[in-house]
Amino acid sequence: MKLISAFCSICIFLCVTPLTEANDSRDAAKWMTRADSLSGEAVWFEAAIAYERVYYLSDDPVLRVKANLAKADALKQLGEYSRAADDLQRSLVFPGNDSLRLEVLFQLSLCTYLDGDYSGALSFMGQLRHTTDSATACPGSDLLEGLVLSAQHRWEELREHLENWLGQHPRGRLLKDSLVRYYAENYLAGAPDPLPDPDRARLMSTLLPGSGQVYAGSAGWGVLNAFSQLASLGAFALMAYNGYYFASVIAGLGPFQAFYFGGIRQAGEFAEQNRNSRLESFRAAVDIFLLEVSDQLDS
Amino acid sequence: MLFVLLFMAKPCSASSGDLTDEDFSKETRFILYLMGRGDLDESLFLIDRLEPSGMHQADSLSYLGGWVLYMQQRLEESASRLLNVSETSPFYHKSRFFGAYNLAHTGNTSQASAELSAIRVGGGSMHEAMRDFQMGGVALLERDFGTYEHYQQGFSGSYHVMAREESQMRLHYDKLRDNPPRSAFVGGLLSAAVPGLGRVYAGKAPEGIVSFLYVAAMGLVSYDIYRGRGAQSPCFVISATTTGIFYIGNIAGSAAAVRRSNEEFRHEINQRILFDMHIPLRNAFN
Numbered sequence: 001m002k003l004i005s006a007f008c009s010i011c012i013f014l015c016v017t018p019l020t021e022a023n024d025s026r027d028a029a030k031w032m033t034r035a036d037s038l039s040g041e042a043v044w045f046e047a048a049i050a051y052e053r054v055y056y057l058s059d060d061p062v063l064r065v066k067a068n069l070a071k072a073d074a075l076k077q078l079g080e081y082s083r084a085a086d087d088l089q090r091s092l093v094f095p096g097n098d099s100l101r102l103e104v105l106f107q108l109s110l111c112t113y114l115d116g117d118y119s120g121a122l123s124f125m126g127q128l129r130h131t132t133d134s135a136t137a138c139p140g141s142d143l144l145e146g147l148v149l150s151a152q153h154r155w156e157e158l159r160e161h162l163e164n165w166l167g168q169h170p171r172g173r174l175l176k177d178s179l180v181r182y183y184a185e186n187y188l189a190g191a192p193d194p195l196p197d198p199d200r201a202r203l204m205s206t207l208l209p210g211s212g213q214v215y216a217g218s219a220g221w222g223v224l225n226a227f228s229q230l231a232s233l234g235a236f237a238l239m240a241y242n243g244y245y246f247a248s249v250i251a252g253l254g255p256f257q258a259f260y261f262g263g264i265r266q267a268g269e270f271a272e273q274n275r276n277s278r279l280e281s282f283r284a285a286v287d288i289f290l291l292e293v294s295d296q297l298d299s
Numbered sequence: 300m301l302f303v304l305l306f307m308a309k310p311c312s313a314s315s316g317d318l319t320d321e322d323f324s325k326e327t328r329f330i331l332y333l334m335g336r337g338d339l340d341e342s343l344f345l346i347d348r349l350e351p352s353g354m355h356q357a358d359s360l361s362y363l364g365g366w367v368l369y370m371q372q373r374l375e376e377s378a379s380r381l382l383n384v385s386e387t388s389p390f391y392h393k394s395r396f397f398g399a400y401n402l403a404h405t406g407n408t409s410q411a412s413a414e415l416s417a418i419r420v421g422g423g424s425m426h427e428a429m430r431d432f433q434m435g436g437v438a439l440l441e442r443d444f445g446t447y448e449h450y451q452q453g454f455s456g457s458y459h460v461m462a463r464e465e466s467q468m469r470l471h472y473d474k475l476r477d478n479p480p481r482s483a484f485v486g487g488l489l490s491a492a493v494p495g496l497g498r499v500y501a502g503k504a505p506e507g508i509v510s511f512l513y514v515a516a517m518g519l520v521s522y523d524i525y526r527g528r529g530a531q532s533p534c535f536v537i538s539a540t541t542t543g544i545f546y547i548g549n550i551a552g553s554a555a556a557v558r559r560s561n562e563e564f565r566h567e568i569n570q571r572i573l574f575d576m577h578i579p580l581r582n583a584f585n
Contacts, residue, residue, distance in 0.1 A: 049333075049341045056332055243527055246519040 028058035032067060039074060048074040055090075065091045065100050072107050081115035102131060102138045109144055118151045142169075143294040150286045153279060155191045158286070159183060162293070169297050179293055187286055195278060201271035205264045212267025217274045225263040232256035323349070323356055330363060334370070343367045358388035365394060374401040382414060392418065392426055393584040396433065400580055403437050404573055412437045425458050429583060432461050432468070436576040439471060440569055447472055461579035471572050478564065486557035490550045497553025501560040510549050517542040 035050030051071035055064050068091045075084035088108045094101055105128040113121035125145050128138060142165040149158040163180055166172035172179075196216050205212030210226030213219070236252025239245075326349060333342040346364045351357040365381035368374075381398035384390050395418045402411035415434050420426040435450035451472070454465040481501060490497030495511035498504070521538040528535055 045341075045344070049344065052333070052338070052341070053329060056329060244520075244523045246516075246523040250516045250520050 024057045025059060028054050028060070028063060031057065032063065035067070035070065039070065042077070044074040044077040047071075048078070061094060062097075062100065065094050065104060069100075069103060069107060072111060076111065076114070081111045085111040085115060085117075085120075098131065102128065105131060106138050106141055106144070109141070109148075113144060113148055113151070118148050121148045122152070140294075143290060146290045146293075147287055150283050150290065153283065155188055155286075159188055166293075166297075171297050175296065179296075183289065187282075187289060191282065195275045196271040198268040198271040198275070201267040202264050205267035209260060209263055212264065213270055216267055216270035218270045221266065221270065225259060225266065228259040229256055229263065232259055323351075323359075327359060327363065334363075334367060339367050339371050343371075354385060354387065358384050358390065362388065362390040362394050365398065369397060369401065374405050375407075378402045378405070386419060392420075396429060396580055396584070399433060399437075400573075400576060403433075403440060403576065408437050408441050412441075425460070425583065428453065428455065428458050429461065429579060432465060432579060433576055435468060436572055439468065439475065439572050442475065444472070444476065460582035464575040464579050467575045468572070471568060471575070475568060480561045480564075481557050483554040483557040487550045487554040490553035494546060494549050495553070497550070498556045501553065501556040503556055503560065506556060507553075510552070514542070514546055514549055517545055 031050050032054045035047050035054060038044075038047035038050055048071050051067045051074060054067035055071070058064050058067065068087055072084040072088050075081070075087070085108055088104055088111060091104045092108070094104065105124055109121045109124040109128060112124060121144070125141065125148060128141055132138060142161075146158060146161055146165065149161055159180065162183055163176065166176035166179060201212035201216045203212070204215050205225075209229045210222035210224075213222030213225060232252055232255040236248045236256060239248035239252055326345065330342050330345050333339075333345070343364065346360055346367065349356075349360055351360050361380045361383040365377045365379075365384070368377035368380060371377075378398045378401035381394040381401065384394035384398075388394070395414065399411045399414040399418075402408070402414060412434065415430055415437065418426070418430055420430055431450045431453040435447050435454070438444075438446035438450060451469065454468070456462040456465055486497035486500050488497070489500050490510070493511070494514035495507035495509070498507035498510055501507075517538075521535065521542045524532060524535045524538050
């Protein structure tokens, strides 16, 4: 009796498991359609959940990668780039076809770039390059690599990348010389260098009050700071001369040291701000140039 | 979590309604999967969308929703859901204890105490010891030493999940008893005698020294002007008035520093009590 019972249990297990799996696969396909429909209606949050459900239910590796990619798109729409990148990493070990693997790597680079992790984006771009040499295999990858290099302020490497990008593109070969020259003359030559150095600005303000601010591009603040230091020193001298010794130290030297050391710190901060602002403006101009190049190649 | 799944599958087979047992079971498994991934917003969205049929499904959803909100540190909302779980649910004790703990954490100690008292426990059980321990913790949060001492008598150390925390709770009690709140009035009085001394009394010696220095510096400037121009001089009047304002401000500041110091002590010890209330719950129910 026990043997019969065990035999029946095994039979039930063997029959039910494939049936359950078949149900799950059917459900996965159904949910994929539903997720696509939600995505089409721009209901991104629900679409992301539905794609995750497909990933959860399906045993088909291709469908899982497709769902993961589509979920990353939905998360990008929600501005959740970091989560999209984390999810995509699940599909990195995907053993399927190259085109899907390339798409995963490209989307991973894009999400990492959008998340502000430029080194990470470049690392995934490296994997993408290792997987394929053909630029046409993954459209957009050259533009993305250019944007990543621009974000990292690697202007010279960007010029080399531009040459390779245009050289590999059928239409780009015709435009290569003129575009690379244009970049070299209008951007590379005008790269914001030398940029204000915060350490130098601090040193200048230490030696000559106000000069660090002038060097950092804030002449008004420099003059004001120098004048404040002079005024407090003058107050100190005047009060000491008239015999107000305690008052001269407290009301004269006290503000003076505050203006002096505050001025040094302020010069460094101004130099930092000026540096970042100039770099960002330059980077924005280069990014626009790269987008225009991409448009020209696609047109 | 496996237990959770088993529970959800079992009672649902007897229920009827729009949501079939199988659908409910599948949905909750997916929700648990999302929770495991840390997709808490998504989990909560799915939980809120489900319409339970029957008390068991409702209990499961209340428990899951409360747990997700607890993980999101939305403790008030978590408490309201967890405390909805009925007595027939296998999650009853966990939900009640965590719900009451969440209330205590949000400062609603009186309701936490009421919820703990209402928990049904068997005599001599671990749940009873846990209830007494939590009640003791809540009493300490309320600084109700009499009630705490009553519950402390039940701290036996016989349950390993809370033995260490029971002795920690005794230490908190000793610390609270030995450190009654300082008086803001005394702090102000001390600063009136010697500027900054009230802050030293509040346990903020560096602030006290700085206060003393700036009031002394302003006093010296006033004395300097008085020495040079006399008491009738407008400069002296302005300087002395300013010094007086700072002197009085320092007295008020010292009183505020004592109150702030009391508040910091209260906050710190409350956090420790809450931490020690929390650990046994995690040990016992997770």
